[in-house]
Amino acid sequence: MDNEILFVELNINGELKYLHINKKWTLLHVLREVLNMTGTKYGCGTNDCGACRVLINGEAKNSCVIPAKNLEGKEIITIEGLQDNGSLNTIQKSFVDAGAIQCGFCTPGMIISTSALLKKNPRPSENEIREGLKDNLCRCTGYVKIVEAVKLSSVRLEGSIG
Amino acid sequence: MSDRYTDIKNLEKSFRDKGLKYVGKRIFNRESEMKAAGETIYIDDMRIKGMIYGKILFSPHAHAKIIKIDTKKAEALPGVHAVIHYFNSPHVVYNGAARFYMDSSPMDMPRTEYIFDETVKYVGDRVAAVSADTQKIAEQAVKLIEVEYQDLPSSIDFNKAVVNGSPQANPNGKDGSNICGEWLAYGNATEEETKESIESAEFTFKDTFRTPRVHHGYMEPVCHIADYTREGKLTIWSSCQNVFCFRDVIARALELSQSKVRVIKTVSGGAFGGKLEVMHEVVAGLLSMRSRRPVKLLLNRKETFISTRSRHEAILTVSTGLNRDGKILAQHVESRLNTGAYAGAGPNTVGAQSEKMFVLYNGDKMFYRGASFYSNTPPAGAMRGYGSPQIHAARETHMDRIAVALGIDPVELRKLNVVLPYKNNSLGNNMHNALIKECIETGEKEFNWAKRRKNAGENQSGRYRRGVGMDIAVHGNGWFPVYQDLSTVTIKMNNDGTAVLLTGTHDLGTGSRTIFSQIAGEVLDMSPDLIEIIEADTDITPLDLGAQASRTTYIGGNATILAAANLRTQLLKEASAILKLDDSELIIKDRIISSRNDPQISCSYTEIVASAQAGKYGVQRDLTATESFESVNSVDSYVAVFTELEVDINTGKVRVIEVLPVHNSGKVINPLLFEGQVNGGVHMGLGYALSEEMLIDSETGRIKNPSFGKYKMFRADQMPKITIRTVESPEEAGPFGAKSIGECATDGVAGAIVNAVSHALGNVKLDRIPLTEEYLKSVIIAKVAADIVIEENECE
Incomplete structure (x- = not known):
């Protein structure tokens, strides 16, 4: 049945959410339309643009094609969950400082992909950065300052670590 | 003043x-902290109390008359509020691209659109719309609308649409043809004189070039919200580019006074001209009026490809007559733009394109002739460049063919013929601080043009062929x-x-x-x-x-x-x-x-x-x-684009290595934002040159690639190095000496790429964009065959 309603527990940004959802609903739908967390964007709905990216157990995934019902027990982090005690975190701040944000619609997804990339590879080469961002489309920036933002994030994060 | x-x-x-x-x-952009936090409210993020959802039924036919619409089942579906269509809607003709006083001129902005019309004219045209409690119910409801169509003859393929005697895609075509508005034809001499001068010149060249229909590909899909209240006030939120024009058009279409229509621009998730014209705001407005509830109308990505706007597909023929030194004696451009099913900005884009004819090169006789044509395809409209990318791609590739044929360096040919600052152009207009020559000279030096061009030209064996090319372009600053x-x-x-x-x-x-x-x-x-x-x-x-x-x-x-x-x-x-x-x-x-x-x-x-x-x-x-x-001054921004790339002759794949644009935009008010514009313009130009095209089935009129998976925009790993240079001498008429950058950033990219690919392949003739792998492979195969014939002839 299309309209079958399920009860799920989702761990989103460290908080457990208890939800009644349609079994067909995507994580993106649940975030935006049920939880009113609109930082994650609908860009295509077909797994092509990366505007809806979130971290699932640390991996950047397109939430527009993932059924929410499959995510119980997993750690979901959205753009809203990246802030550092209410302030922009290092990656977010680096996107601002590098001038990497124009219309900003791809930005949350880009920042999510950057978070996953830098966690795996704290000092990526330019090619590795570009490879890490290739599933995120941007129409404003030519990716130039986004790549610079990732480099800046890497320097700042590595500097703060050690 | x-x-x-x-x-x-x-x-x-x-x-x-x-x-x-x-x-x-x-x-940095003052909006960027909010955007980095994910806290900016774009239109799809807005939640208004009592808001319901709209959905449009789009035509599956390229050209058909609507005989009957049965909405009983849709209306009976629980949760449906209103169903609107041709038979129950205001029928006031408008032009969604109207620009105020220009609106009064039928030549510029013919009115050909209705909220719903008796005929549908492209696959994706509006047939009906519903409002319902949820998006899901709205989607179910449109599927329950039963429509009886009567097919009409169509002109889908642009080659067909431009031929006299082809079926009329829109009844507003001139004298039974598909011409939208009128031919625009003018120059500093008569057309006959210009053509005679070209033909009698020592050297005469003529090339025809095709450019594709492309989509803006803004990341934010099209979305409108309308809220009509008891006091008779309609508020429209739209991620748009022209609120006052929208107010006028919406008020006209819905028969309201302008004081009762308020249009509010929301934070833009990208537009590039694609949100300049009224699209489905009138539908959202009418749904809200009929439902007495706020209505959100969000297009999904597929709908955003098939039922919004795109850049005019074009066929241009450029003819030039020159003397032995490479000085242009006369030049003629004939341009045909595909405006799609409705007039929109068609004739106006022709007008904007025509200006570029006269503000880049000088010649004794310069003449432009252009028109837009209806076809049963999605409407074209404004897109970054507005007629400019088409004429530059065609003319700049033509100029390179001339340079090669005359044995003149492409850089020198252009320096010899460009307009000069504070001098009059061929039409007698003062060119202000037009520093295109300085742009070329700066690029020549910064790019190390001569050496790189020579090196690439000498290394023409093996699988990967290097090419180095350049071109120039111009864009205006406002309407004046x-x-x-x-x-x-x-x-x-x-x-x-x-x-x-x-x-x-x-x-x-x-x-x-x-x-x-x-x-x-x-x-x-x-x-x-x-x-x-x-x-x-x-x-x-x-x-x-x-x-x-x-x-x-x-x-x-x-x-x-x-x-x-x-x-x-x-x-x-x-x-x-x-x-x-x-x-x-x-x-x-x-x-x-x-x-x-x-x-x-x-x-x-x-x-x-x-x-x-x-x-x-x-x-x-x-x-x-x-x-x-x-505005009391007409000033122009200029760019010279230099590029190096590599062509894989086995696959036809192009890898762009570097793009170096030199911009003359006067004083740069904010270099960070300026660079963002240039980088994005290069990105858009690369797609235009190499990978982007809305493919339309010539039988059914359906778009074959309406997704980001199939419509190929450049991704981060495909982008070349971009090196930005400027010639910053202030333009007196600009604020603090500034001139424009937004459109100029993309206008010249495609021509430079084509010229470099041609260079890589031994100056082969390329007569269209995008240079897809498939197209380049066919060019390479033809070139190899031709070279073999030449070699055989030489052996004999």
Whole structure:
């Protein structure tokens, strides 16, 4: 049945959410339309643009094609969950400082992909950065300052670590 | 106007002389912290109490008459509020691309659209729409609408549409043809004289070039929200580029007075011209009127590809006659643009394209002829460049073919023929500070043109072939002189000495709000972050003609200077009364006005505002200033684009290594934002040159690739190195010397790429874009076959 309603527990940004959802609903739908967390964007709905990216157990995934019902027990982090005690975190701040944000619609997804990339590879080469961002489309920036933002994030994060 | 104009130029000079504080600085886009946090509210993020959802039924037919619509089942579905279609809607003709007074000219903006019409004219045209409690119910409801169609003959393929005698795609075509509006034909000589001069020249060249229909590919899908209330007021939120035009068109289509329609621009998730024209706002509005509820109408990505706007597909033929030295004697361009099912901006885009004919090259005889044509395909419309990318791709590849044939370096051929600063062009217009020659020379040096061109040319064996190419392009700054251009800005002082600036302009993520805060901050000596910028709301902000024609910084920036200068004068006058000093003895620094001789004698903006409101030295008054700027100069921005790339001759795949554009945009107000525009323009130009095309089935009229998976925009790993250079000599007419960048950033990219690919493949003729792998493979195979024939002939 299309309209079958399920009860799920989702761990989103460290908080457990208890939800009644349609079994067909995507994580993106649940975030935006049920939880009113609109930082994650609908860009295509077909797994092509990366505007809806979130971290699932640390991996950047397109939430527009993932059924929410499959995510119980997993750690979901959205753009809203990246802030550092209410302030922009290092990656977010680096996107601002590098001038990497124009219309900003791809930005949350880009920042999510950057978070996953830098966690795996704290000092990526330019090619590795570009490879890490290739599933995120941007129409404003030519990716130039986004790549610079990732480099800046890497320097700042590595500097703060050690 | 002229006195005020001189006054602001003198004021600008005084700031330049003492050193600019905010103009020219790398200040990040003021919207970026909110955007980085994911807290910016774009239109799809808006939640209005009682909001329901709209859905449109789109035509599956390229051209058909609607015989009957049965909505009973849809209306019976629980949760459905309203169902609207041709048989129950206002039937007022309009043009969604209308631009105010230009609207009155049938030549420019023929009215051919309705909310719903009796015939559908492309796959994706509107048939009906519903509103319902949820998106899901709305989607189910449109599927329950039963429509009986009668197929009509169609012209889908553009080659067919332009031929006389083909079926009319739209009954407004001229004299039974598909011509939209009229042919536009003019030059500095007659067409016959121009053609004769070309044919009798020592060297004559003629090339036909095709450019594709492409989509803006903005990341934010099209979305509108409408809220019609009992008092008869319709509020429309739209991620758009021209609120005042939208108000006029929506009021007309829905038969409301303009005072009862309010259009509010939302934060833009990308537009690039694609949100300049009224699209489905009228449907959202009518659904809200019928439902008496706020209605959100969000297109999914597929719908955003098939039922919005796109760049005009084009076929251009360029003919040039030259003497032995490579001097252009005469040039003729004939252009056909595919406007799709409705007139929209078709004839107007032809007009904008025609201007580019005359402001880049000089020749004794220059003539342009162009028209747009209807076809049963999605409507074209404004897209970054507006006729310019097409003519530049065609003419610049033609110029390179000439250079090769005459054995002249492409750089030299262009230097020989370009317009010169402060000289008249072929039409007798002063070219202002047109520094295209300096752009070419700068690029030649910075790119190491001669060496790289030579190296690539010498290395023409093996699988990977290097090519080095360049081209040049031009773009305007606003509508003037074709139409009068106007913008009004209001600045209000707050009680604490900060300010609010109201403008009808639209920030599309370009950073125009940041730019205006820098300009106003400079004039008022106030940190830009203390100036709030309120934009584009028809009931609140003053008039502007929209984010189009690369006019925002140039026109809006000048209006900002006028308003800020007015306010500055008022502040000085009040300070003069407070301090009992002549205003010539006063200086302003960081919102404090003091005696030039004794800094202790001073008053703050806060004190000045309080004094004015209390009426201590005259009538009680609020310190505000409103000024209109009307453009009186036609100036152009220029670019020379240099590129190096590599072609895999086995696959036809092109890898672009570097793009180096040299821009003449006058004084750059904010280099960080400027670079963002250039980088994005290069990205869009690369897609145009190599990978992007909306593919339409010529039988059914369906778009074959309406997704980001199949419509290929460049991704991060495909982008070349971009090196930006500028020739920054100020343009006197621009605000602080600035000229436009938004469109010029993309206009010249495709031509340079084609020229470099041609160079890589031994100067092979390329007559279309995009240069897909498939197309290049066919060119390479033909070239190899031809070379073998040549070799065989040589052996004999």
